[in-house]
Amino acid sequence: MATRSLLTLGPVLFNWPVDQWRDFYARMADEAPLDVVYLGEVVCSKRAPFFEDAIPDVIERLTAAGKRVVLASPILVTTDRERKAVRDLVEAGELEVEANDLGAVAQLAGKPHAVGPFVNVYNEATLGWLASRGATSVSLGAEMPAASVASLTQEATRLGVETEVQVFGRVPLAISARCYHARVHGLHKDGCQFVCGQDLDGLGVETLDDQPFLAVNGLQTMSHTYLCLAAEIAELQRLGVGRFRLSPHTVDMVRVAKGFRAVLDGERAGGDLAAELAGLVTDAPLANGFFHDAAGAAYIGSHERMTA
Template identity: 70%
Template sequence: MTTPVAKPRLTLGPVLFNWPAERWRDFYARIADEAAVDTVILGEIVCFKRAPFIADALEESVDRLLAAGKEVWLASPILVGSDRERAAMRDLVADAPLTVEANDMGALALLDGRRHAVGPFINLYNEATLAWLAGRGAVSVSLPAELPAASVAALAGAGRELGVDVEVQVFGRAPLAISARCYHARAHGLHKDGCQFVCGNDSNGLAVETLDGQSFLTVNGTQTLSHGYLCLTAELERLAAMGVGRFRLSPHDTDMVRVIDAFRGVLDGERDGADAAAEIRALVDAPVANGFFHDTVGASYVTGAATGC
């Protein structure tokens, strides 16, 4: 076990979307050179078919980020189905020279007894589960995005006692579900095996509307995300007081360096959370939300004295 970090740390989660390899490479080059983020998590975790396209860029990005002084972790896929996918995950876990973030139970089984992290795609809702994960070698856990403040506080307290860093996603579309079926392909009248990689047409995901035209969700290949963007700048002080040591930002097609700078400024006490949220609103293509944290409708944004706004 390790002692949770005392200084709040910013984590940049893996890119969830199907970005071209050059764009992917350029993105991480800028993160290495300009972004005040502590840990960067790399890997294709949504669709195994996309992974070969970024393989070379992945290796280059790891080297560049490490040279820039960033902590780098490698992420396992969210959903593993075929024999080829299982073999690739076994290879990742066996050969990775870096910390691996497990995003499904198969990866957890392979990592048993080794130092590893646990991603937000593994269900973690109570202290008993956290203790079980810690006993198997987890040194950091990223909580599901839908947890309210009371649950976050309870798990952060348990993490402190266990010596496990507890992380909360504070920016980006919230991951809601994963499926063996590719919704992106289906929306274009294609089958998953012949998808033509149409997910690459939507760098922030494909918007889903209700029958009456109301924005509802976002589709990213086999993944379902929220329509709005989590934005917990106004809640950072409260989260830190709970004992949350890591704050996760999910990459999107926007100026992520500015997003990172906004969160870093609030964590360092140099910016007001509400002002930072206003800046982020101007950077994204959908509303911001913090409802899950405040135990209300997830898509809502709660303001007022209780949130620091």
């Protein structure tokens, strides 16, 4: 019998008001057919105190609803306070941790843990090294073409490690110590006034020719387009990928999750879901170019794939 594909939800990457953040996870617990939920502030440690008091209740509600909760570590750790936060996360030992930088990987050595998409895993040797240190799952970067996903998934299967691929949401491209959101508003990082909270799905960036280009989220650079691999689900399953990751946005994520669950279970065509999501996401187009070894911002439809 084939192993059931897992539908996972990455951490909220944006600075949402705490009430909206809490309500989002309550709805995910009660209505979304998710298997694993990654939880935590991974982009900017300055935001973390807003959510600290709400996290225990969110964990309890998700767990009671049958979701497995994994605590995600920060992407960029630069201060003693941030290093202590990661150390406390690792040493708590109550829940599985997703390592999103090599410092967390080092601290988790010898313990079963997940490796997030912010740790670059581009070859079999890196995958093997991570597996030898306790990694049980690895989330591959969204810029991976199908051939690379196939090679790494084959090696991961041999090592007894699960692979995960992001299938929905803006693609994280880079992280910086400098806050782009603050700079846009003429502010410094230390006095940012949390202006990133004005853009709940990221702040659009245009080229000098006024063409949509990227999005910024505090310290993070993201794609303008929303990655959508709904039509590629069957191929990813054939390659052996076992975990399929959604990245939270302000669109109806219950609807998104139900759609992907139906495709994963063979109850709905992936192309039909992609067409639905194109109407649901109104602030940017969908894209799947990276997977097809094309420009990441492109959307390669079934016709283009057959003629490429």
